[in-house]
Amino acid sequence: MPSIASASIVLLIQKLRSIHARVSASSVARRTGATTGVNALGDLQLKLCDVLTRFLAKTCAEVREIDEAEALLDVSKVSRAAELLSRLTRFTGSEDAVGPPQGTVLPFTDLVRSVAPNAAVIVRCQSAYEYESYFEIRKILEDAVPTELVRETFLGFPQGIYVLNIPVVEARNILHHCLLGHEVGHIAFLRNKLEGIPTDLLNTDPARSEFDSAFSEYEAEQGGLEIDLFRTWVSKIISNWFKELASDLFAANIMGPCIFFALRDFALPLFPLDFTPGDPSVALEYPPLCRRFKLMLETIMPFLKREGVNSTEPVNHGQILDELRADAEEWKTTASELGVKLPQPYRFVGRVVDECLTRVQDDISASRPRYFYDPSTFREEVFDLYERIDEDILPNELLLPGEGPKIGRPPHWQSILNAAWIYYLLSPKERFGVFKDWSKKSEGGSALGPSRGTTEKMMELRYERLMEFNDFISRAVEVSIFHDSFQKNKAQWGDLFSDPGKRRHTG
Amino acid sequence: MILGRGAILGRLRDSNPERRLTISPILESEQVGRCSVDIRLGNEFLLVNRETGIMGIDPIRRGEMAESVRRYQTRVEIAYGSPFYLHPQQFSLARTFEYLALPSDIAGYVLGRSSWGRLGLVIATATVVECGFKGVLVLELANLGSVPIVLYPGMRIAQLVLHSVDAGTNIPVSPATP
Numbered sequence: 001m002p003s004i005a006s007a008s009i010v011l012l013i014q015k016l017r018s019i020h021a022r023v024s025a026s027s028v029a030r031r032t033g034a035t036t037g038v039n040a041l042g043d044l045q046l047k048l049c050d051v052l053t054r055f056l057a058k059t060c061a062e063v064r065e066i067d068e069a070e071a072l073l074d075v076s077k078v079s080r081a082a083e084l085l086s087r088l089t090r091f092t093g094s095e096d097a098v099g100p101p102q103g104t105v106l107p108f109t110d111l112v113r114s115v116a117p118n119a120a121v122i123v124r125c126q127s128a129y130e131y132e133s134y135f136e137i138r139k140i141l142e143d144a145v146p147t148e149l150v151r152e153t154f155l156g157f158p159q160g161i162y163v164l165n166i167p168v169v170e171a172r173n174i175l176h177h178c179l180l181g182h183e184v185g186h187i188a189f190l191r192n193k194l195e196g197i198p199t200d201l202l203n204t205d206p207a208r209s210e211f212d213s214a215f216s217e218y219e220a221e222q223g224g225l226e227i228d229l230f231r232t233w234v235s236k237i238i239s240n241w242f243k244e245l246a247s248d249l250f251a252a253n254i255m256g257p258c259i260f261f262a263l264r265d266f267a268l269p270l271f272p273l274d275f276t277p278g279d280p281s282v283a284l285e286y287p288p289l290c291r292r293f294k295l296m297l298e299t300i301m302p303f304l305k306r307e308g309v310n311s312t313e314p315v316n317h318g319q320i321l322d323e324l325r326a327d328a329e330e331w332k333t334t335a336s337e338l339g340v341k342l343p344q345p346y347r348f349v350g351r352v353v354d355e356c357l358t359r360v361q362d363d364i365s366a367s368r369p370r371y372f373y374d375p376s377t378f379r380e381e382v383f384d385l386y387e388r389i390d391e392d393i394l395p396n397e398l399l400l401p402g403e404g405p406k407i408g409r410p411p412h413w414q415s416i417l418n419a420a421w422i423y424y425l426l427s428p429k430e431r432f433g434v435f436k437d438w439s440k441k442s443e444g445g446s447a448l449g450p451s452r453g454t455t456e457k458m459m460e461l462r463y464e465r466l467m468e469f470n471d472f473i474s475r476a477v478e479v480s481i482f483h484d485s486f487q488k489n490k491a492q493w494g495d496l497f498s499d500p501g502k503r504r505h506t507g
Numbered sequence: 508m509i510l511g512r513g514a515i516l517g518r519l520r521d522s523n524p525e526r527r528l529t530i531s532p533i534l535e536s537e538q539v540g541r542c543s544v545d546i547r548l549g550n551e552f553l554l555v556n557r558e559t560g561i562m563g564i565d566p567i568r569r570g571e572m573a574e575s576v577r578r579y580q581t582r583v584e585i586a587y588g589s590p591f592y593l594h595p596q597q598f599s600l601a602r603t604f605e606y607l608a609l610p611s612d613i614a615g616y617v618l619g620r621s622s623w624g625r626l627g628l629v630i631a632t633a634t635v636v637e638c639g640f641k642g643v644l645v646l647e648l649a650n651l652g653s654v655p656i657v658l659y660p661g662m663r664i665a666q667l668v669l670h671s672v673d674a675g676t677n678i679p680v681s682p683a684t685p
Binding site: 102387391392393394396397399403405406407408410475478479480482483485486487490 | 516519520524529531532533534535536550584586587604606608641661
């Protein structure tokens with residue numbers, strides 16, 4: 001008669017085989033155009049299923065010799081590992097077939113790897129802009145089976161997996177994909193171990209006394225909370241706001257002005273600009289939008305300086321910058337005015353978070369990470385790309401002056417996205433004139449919404465043009481990244497990108 | 508007159524946007540030959556399915572034809588560095604890697620490379636690229652050999668011969684292809 005351990009092992013082996021079959025069946029479809037993270041994860045899952053199955057089979061064979069309780073402990077550990085593997089199949093299963101464009105996948109994969117070397121990256125379409133991280137894989141598996149079995153399997157596999165999610169409805173909207181900069185900001189936040197800053201700050205004497213007076217004010221205004229509960233609540237909000245705003249700070253430094261344009265375009269129709277007293281639950285997780293805008297605008301201002309920019313006709317770059325800076329200043333003033341009207345305890349939260357952010361800003365200024373986008377690069381590259389877009393030329397390359405062997409060089413991918421946003425906002429040409437109709441300030445509209453007289457047909461046309469524009473920009477990013485990789489890896493790639501003939505130009 | 512290397516390079520670097528020839532990006536200067544430019548394979552393919560369930564394509568019945576074409580084609584995007592297998596007797600459409608913008612006084616022809624032809628790969632295309640064209644070219648690949656051919660996005664696959672056009676026109680020929 002089989003023991004409980006033996007029966008459990010058989011069931012668990014069946015589960016592992018089904019995971020193996022599922023990952024294996026989708027592997028062919030998955031490989032085509034999938035991110036390297038997905039492929040690495042798929043291979044790892046297959047290997048781990050084999051390792052765990054072999055381990056269970058061995059335990060099953062020995063079950064008569066070893067203690068039943070010991071065997072059940074093994075089963076319990078492996079079942080935890082199998083559960084994790086099962087969860088991970090959602091990244092490698094065939095349902096992941098609708099993917100974002102390579103113009104998004106390639107730059108953000110590289111970016112995450114700059115922030116977190118040795119990490120695998122998955123960029124995929126899901127329900128919202130968000131990130132996930134999986135660091136526990138190796139630990140859970142090492143707990144489940146003897147370490148030596150896992151060690152070999154994990155050779156060459158990254159330390160952890162980061163997943164960047166894009167809403168399915170936004171799959172083609174590369175202009176909005178700039179928001180992934182915020183998700184990468186979260187990863188930078190984790191990697192820099194910044195989460196402890198608020199606790200350190202709250203333990204200082206000035207912060208303690210400020211907390212006490214905030215509590216008194218709150219009691220006088222609303223009341224109904226014990227001081228300990230109040231402390232827990234406030235600490236939670238501080239932690240959440242700090243995490244979000246610090247990620248915004250990283251995002252603005254990584255992406256440049258386009259992060260603000262993207263957030264404004266995406267979030268303003270969905271979320272209130274200011275704190276909503278009637279719905280404080282929103283404020284528990286996220287700071288009001290005006291705070292996020294203010295921080296981003298302060299960070300992007302150095303990008304919008306006029307110095308070193310060509311200000312001659314026909315395309316006056318200085319004038320474009322002036323226009324963008326004036327718009328940014330206007331938004332910054334509005335955001336600053338709104339941000340001060342917070343009730344307690346959010347006033348206290350705001351002050352603490354501001355101080356925490358100052359510490360992060362000081363650290364960033366002292367040693368600027370390599371993956372940040374430089375304001376001088378923005379000014380050097382964006383306007384040439386803007387002119388290419390204006391001429392309906394793919395903005396994937398910057399022409400080099402002189403008669404050297406190289407004709408052009410790839411720009412930074414952030415420059416392409418910034419040029420695209422600026423072009424989209426200003427829409428100077430008939431081809432994208434439909435955007436301009438949308439954004440006539442004189443008619444009370446903005447780039448964020450329809451002006452008076454906008455018809456349903458115009459909205460459809462605008463969507464069509466916007467997707468066309470997105471595809472155009474996505475392709476530019478993709479080609480420029482391949483161009484850059486080609487230059488860096490030419491020696492390593494050898495003749496892969498050549499042709500089978502030895503002689504060249506012979507037809 | 509066919510444009511030689513010097514003329515092509517001169518036009519690629521022309522500061523006047525109206526006269527500038529764009530073939531972007533040129534990854535290696537050797538791509539520009541004595542009288543042609545090598546162009547590379549892009550990473551997007553439209554594969555023709557083997558089993559379509561379609562009796563035939565009748566160009567007179569335009570609506571049905573468009574639907575039939577959609578049904579028998581599958582779009583495939585290959586990551587750079589990954590192989591694309593073109594099996595014997597298989598036909599596929601493929602985009603070029605380079606983006607082209609021809610000024611109003613230059614036109615071109617796309618020709619397959621004999622080095623590929625000798626392996627059984629035919630790169631037939633609607634060979635004339637009209638002056639004023641902007642976009643990426645679509646190549647028609649067919650494997651006439653008896654073994655699969657492995658292609659990688661980014662490979663040099665065809666050549667573009669450019670020549671000047673007398674009394675060119677500014678009439679747009681095609682919108683820019685994304």
